[in-house]
Amino acid sequence: MTRASAPSLPLRPSRRTVLAAAVATAAAGTVPAAGPATAAPARPAQANGLVGNHAWTSYADWRGGTAQGTRAVPGVRPGLVLDTPAGTTDYTDPHTQQTAAWEYATWTSPVHRLAVPATEAIASWNAHTPAGTWLQIELRGTYSDGTQTPWYVMGRWAAGDEDIRRTSVDDQRDGRSSVWTDTFAVDDPASGLRLAACLLRLTLYRRPGTTLTPTVWRLGVMGSDVPDRFTVPASTPGPARELDVPRYSQEIHAGQYPEYDNGGEAWCSPTSSQMIIEYWGRRPTAEQLSWVDPSYADPQVCHAARSTYDYQYAGCGNWPFNAAYAATYQDLQGVVTRLGSLSDLERLVDAGIPAITSQSFLKTELTGAGYGTAGHLMTVIGFTDGGDVIANDPASPSDAAVRRVYQRREWENIWLRTKRYNASGNVVSGTGGVCYLYFPARPTARQRRALAAVGIAC
The missing domain is CATH 3.90.70.10 (Cysteine proteinases)
Known part of the structure; x- marks a missing residue:
């Protein structure tokens, strides 16, 4: 009965053990760099001392980032859509080896200072991707010493699997941090280095010449600094x-x-x-x-x-x-x-x-x-x-x-x-x-x- 078929990873605090070792290097599409993000203060994130969350969900949130061809849409559930493409790029799917042209537009979040300087960070998103569309999520961080990470791909995603094969991207590292499937991690937490702030960037794609668009309703990041521990204190039972x-x-x-x-x-x-x-x-x-x-x-x-x-x-x-x-x-x-x-x-x-x-x-x-x-x-x-x-x-x-x-x-x-x-x-x-x-x-x-x-x- 297989629970986790992946090989063991080097030990790190809070490291996810079910992650697989890199099996191939994903081929990245050429995506022009986004413009500088607006360093507006983010909404306060909740934290329990070990974990902090932040999400962009409101119309004001989507209008607050740096847009290159995207547009915020109001409504009961505000979102972000591809409006006027910023350009066209080719993407070679590493899992099918097929190359196709895609129109794209980008949105970059304001700088978010993590409520908890983090050893790990995980992005999550909620979106609609009709056939002929997909999206990419990236993270760029600022370390506690003021230096920056590269842009890390946190996922290339579509609800279906006909246009692209949804995929994580392995072999992303800068010598101080790495991305293991879905998790950004500081390589040596004992050094005291932490992720202090970050930006998230969305790139929305569609078939050229169409008016199709993904719609993103929620984009978030969870940063955590959970200490090494073999046991945790016993809690007191609450309501049944x-x-x-x-x-x-x-x-x-x-x-x-x-x-x-x-x-x-x-x-x-x-x-x-x-x-x-x-x-x-x-x-x-x-x-x-x-x-x-x-x-x-x-x-x-x-x-x-x-x-x-x-x-x-x-x-x-x-x-x-x-x-x-x-x-x-x-x-x-x-x-x-x-x-x-x-x-x-x-x-x-x-x-x-x-x-x-x-x-x-x-x-x-x-x-x-x-x-x-x-x-x-x-x-x-x-x-x-x-x-x-x-x-x-x-x-x-x-x-x-x-x-x-x-x-x-x-x-x-x-x-x-x-x-x-x-x-x-x-x-x-x-x-x-x-x-x-x-x-x-x-x-x-x-x-x-x-x-x-x-x-x-x-």
């Missing part, structure tokens, strides 16, 4: 509640569509994503599912795997790609963040918001799981009266067996730690509280308060 989240097993898809991360046995991330998407009442259409073998159960899980597959990482576990997939459904938002405690999760669940969490553990470290993993996603749907974690664990033999109850103390430690011992006794990394949050574009007041309490503005 269980949400009615659909249950899907990844294991019943074993062997299906092996071109997407070797089939369903490795689909923990998209399976978890699909559970929460459907909790919010969204589902793919019959047309979207028409490519799936009709004999397969839960075809929407196959669709989620195809829709989150990262052709460079060669897997469905790219964190921002999963959040972006969730946001392709009407009026849903998706973000990647880190939480600081089970109390944060309890607050969200009590407001009706389930979460997808990333963790790694030995078989002996999580009673009742029945397996060990170097990286696995599951969906937290509730808490018992005693504070134990109720999870929809996709690593289950059937849909009916997905609901599990895990001991609180064991679960919070495997999720929140940044270091652990693997089966060989070697020290490897943990995720340090990574989770995906999916929620409505217009959450209730109670949900908005719960999200704000964990640093997510909406």
Whole structure:
């Protein structure tokens, strides 16, 4: 049963262990540099001392950046679109070797000073990319010593896979920091070097001569500086509640569509994503599912795997790609963040918001799981009266067996730690509280308060 097929990475605090080593160098399209960003003060970001989040979502946000051919659009859900192309460029897809011409326009955010000077940063975005369009997200940072990083590509993304193959870009580094699939990381956190500020740049693409455009509703960055830790303090149980989240097993898809991360046995991330998407009442259409073998159960899980597959990482576990997939459904938002405690999760669940969490553990470290993993996603749907974690664990033999109850103390430690011992006794990394949050574009007041309490503005 494959949980993480990637080779081990060099140890770094908070380093994601499910990342794959570079398998190829992505060929970059020629994109002219954006103009200087307006150094306007960013909206204050929430932080818990270890994690800070910031997002651009409002009409004023989109008007506040530096635009070269893009335009802010008002409305109930303001966004950014391609208006007048800044130029045309060729892009050679490294996964198909096909070269095509694309019109493009760019938007560069104001300088954002991170609430927490960070050892790691993850961007996430919510967008609509009709056929014939796609987008690229880049990050350029300022270190705590005042020097700058290069522009790092954080993703080339489209909801579909017909125009380009959505992809991360490996082998990006400057000798002081690197990008590993979806995560910017300072190479030597012990040196004291941190990411103090950053810019994000969007490049929107469309087929030449058309009026097509991507629409971006949300662009965000999460910076974190989670210390090295093998254990975390025990938390005090909070309110008990269980949400009615659909249950899907990844294991019943074993062997299906092996071109997407070797089939369903490795689909923990998209399976978890699909559970929460459907909790919010969204589902793919019959047309979207028409490519799936009709004999397969839960075809929407196959669709989620195809829709989150990262052709460079060669897997469905790219964190921002999963959040972006969730946001392709009407009026849903998706973000990647880190939480600081089970109390944060309890607050969200009590407001009706389930979460997808990333963790790694030995078989002996999580009673009742029945397996060990170097990286696995599951969906937290509730808490018992005693504070134990109720999870929809996709690593289950059937849909009916997905609901599990895990001991609180064991679960919070495997999720929140940044270091652990693997089966060989070697020290490897943990995720340090990574989770995906999916929620409505217009959450209730109670949900908005719960999200704000964990640093997510909406």
